[in-house]
Structure formats: structure tokens, C-alpha cells
Amino acid sequence: MSGIVEVDRVEKRYPIGPGSEHLAVKDVTFSVERGRVVCIVGKTGCGKSTLVNMLLGLVAPTRGKILIDGVNPSESFMGLRSKISAVFQTDRLLPWRTIVDNAALGLEVAGFDKKDRIDRAMVWLRKVGLQRWADAYPHQLSGGMRQRAAIARAFVLDTPVLLLDEAFGHLDEVTAHDLRSDCLGLVTETGKAVILVTHSINEALDSADSIIVLGRPASVIATFQPAELRELPDWQRRRDELRNEIFRLIETRSSELAITGPNSEAA
Numbered sequence: 001m002s003g004i005v006e007v008d009r010v011e012k013r014y015p016i017g018p019g020s021e022h023l024a025v026k027d028v029t030f031s032v033e034r035g036r037v038v039c040i041v042g043k044t045g046c047g048k049s050t051l052v053n054m055l056l057g058l059v060a061p062t063r064g065k066i067l068i069d070g071v072n073p074s075e076s077f078m079g080l081r082s083k084i085s086a087v088f089q090t091d092r093l094l095p096w097r098t099i100v101d102n103a104a105l106g107l108e109v110a111g112f113d114k115k116d117r118i119d120r121a122m123v124w125l126r127k128v129g130l131q132r133w134a135d136a137y138p139h140q141l142s143g144g145m146r147q148r149a150a151i152a153r154a155f156v157l158d159t160p161v162l163l164l165d166e167a168f169g170h171l172d173e174v175t176a177h178d179l180r181s182d183c184l185g186l187v188t189e190t191g192k193a194v195i196l197v198t199h200s201i202n203e204a205l206d207s208a209d210s211i212i213v214l215g216r217p218a219s220v221i222a223t224f225q226p227a228e229l230r231e232l233p234d235w236q237r238r239r240d241e242l243r244n245e246i247f248r249l250i251e252t253r254s255s256e257l258a259i260t261g262p263n264s265e266a267a
Contacts, residue, residue, distance in 0.1 A: 160193060164197065
């Protein structure tokens with residue numbers, strides 16, 4: 001593997017009782033190159049959140065290795081701050097801070113002086129169309145606008161890797177489409193490597209260069225390259241075929257037992 005993100009044979013097990021374990025992630029391997037959008041799809045509860053937590057250094061793998069621009073997330077959490085930023089399903093804005101102060105939060109934690117961090121935050125608020133609301137508070141904004149502020153906060157940090165964890169999943173279809181399009185436009189502008197985690201097959205097909213399909217427990221059961229097909233005249237037909245195939249894979253490969261131990265029927 002040669003990507004800026006490298007996930008190599010990663011596994012995660014949780015003890016759940018005497019002699020028993022829950023297998024959440026099983027032998028996952030993939031890489032992400034700069035300027036590429038890799039989408040991870042899978043059924044709710046398949047282990048996507050555990051994989052996200054390992055990428056962010058919140059959980060250590062039981063086995064295998066993860067590198068984000070050369071940094072092992074579970075071994076160097078502080079070093080990871082300059083490597084990856086994230087946007088989640090909820091905006092996670094601090095209600096007592098203005099939008100510009102929320103956007104500048106990561107820079108404040110990193111020790112930037114106030115003028116510098118406000119100037120940098122304003123650059124990105126302008127890019128996401130929120131400059132007029134810089135001095136507003138989160139409760140004064142719509143859900144889509146708050147998510148734009150969260151995107152600005154992620155881009156302000158200027159990390160080479162961006163993680164989008166169901167970042168558009170709670171929005172209505174039109175707002176989600178517009179916000180996703182704007183966000184991916186900024187990705188193209190900055191050349192970031194993107195990991196997009198979603199349960200929406202349509203979102204994956206419309207956004208990703210590569211799609212990784214996870215079974216349960218989280219294990220790679222298939223990969224697809226929709227970017228290679230989008231310019232073809234029969235893309236719509238191929239898109240429908242891909243969607244049906246991914247749907248079938250998720251439905252038929254998401255029921256594997258994930259508990260091992262003396263009372264388990266798993267082999």
C-alpha cells in the first residue's frame with residue numbers, strides 16, 4: 001500500500017464476558033491516496049463506527065496497523081491532530097461560541113493567536129457561504145448551515161485527510177445534495193484524501209472514486225470503482241446495476257456471527 005491512509009489487516013475484538021469476545025472488525029485492509037474519495041458502506045451495526053474510532057485514535061486495534069500520513073492513531077493521538085479532521089452526523093458545535101469561534105476551535109487548541117485563527121476561520125466561512133453569520137450562535141442557524149460551519153471547522157485545520165462520518169445523513173435530500181457537492185468541491189480544491197462513511201448506497205455512487213463494501217462484522221466483501229464508469233454514455237444503467245449489486249451484497253453478507261467463545265456456534 002502507498003496511500004496517505006493505510007489500513008492493514010485490522011481487527012478489533014471486545015471482551016463481553018468470561019471467555020467470550022465480540023468481533024467488531026475483521027481483517028480490514030484498504031488505502032486512500034491524496035485527492036481521492038474512498039467511500040465505506042455497510043449496514044447499520046456492521047462495525048463502521050468502530051473502524052471510524054480506530055482511524056481517529058479513540059480505539060486501538062486488537063491486531064493490524066493503521067497509519068494516517070505516517071502516524072499511528074492509537075500511539076500518537078497528539079500527532080494525529082495535524083493529519084486528520086472529521087465531520088460527523090451531528091455538527092457538534094459549542095452552543096456558547098459564535099460560528100467563527102466554533103470554526104476556529106481547532107486552531108485555538110493548537111495554540112494559534114486570536115487574530116490568526118479568526119482570519120483563517122473567516123476564509124473558510126466565506127468558502128461555505130457563512131461569512132454573514134460569523135457572529136451568530138448555532139441556535140440561530142438551520143441544520144444545514146450548522147453543518148456548513150462544521151465543515152469549515154474541519155477545513156480550517158488544513159489536514160491532508162478528511163473523514164466524513166455520515167456527515168450528510170441527517171439532512172433532507174436537497175440540502176444533503178447541495179452540501180455534499182460543495183464539500184467535495186472544496187476537497188478537489190485542496191487535494192485532500194477523503195474517507196466517506198455512509199449507509200447510503202446512492203451517496204456512495206454519486207461521491208466516491210472507490211467504494212468499499214463491508215459485511216458484518218466489518219470486513220471487506222467487495223470493492224468498486226464508480227469513478228471509472230461515470231463518463232460512459234450508459235452510466236445511469238451501470239449505476240443502477242452497481243446499486244443493486246451492492247444492496248444484494250450487504251443484505252446477504254451482513255449476518256455473520258460475531259461472538260466467539262465457549263458458548264458460541266461460530267467456527
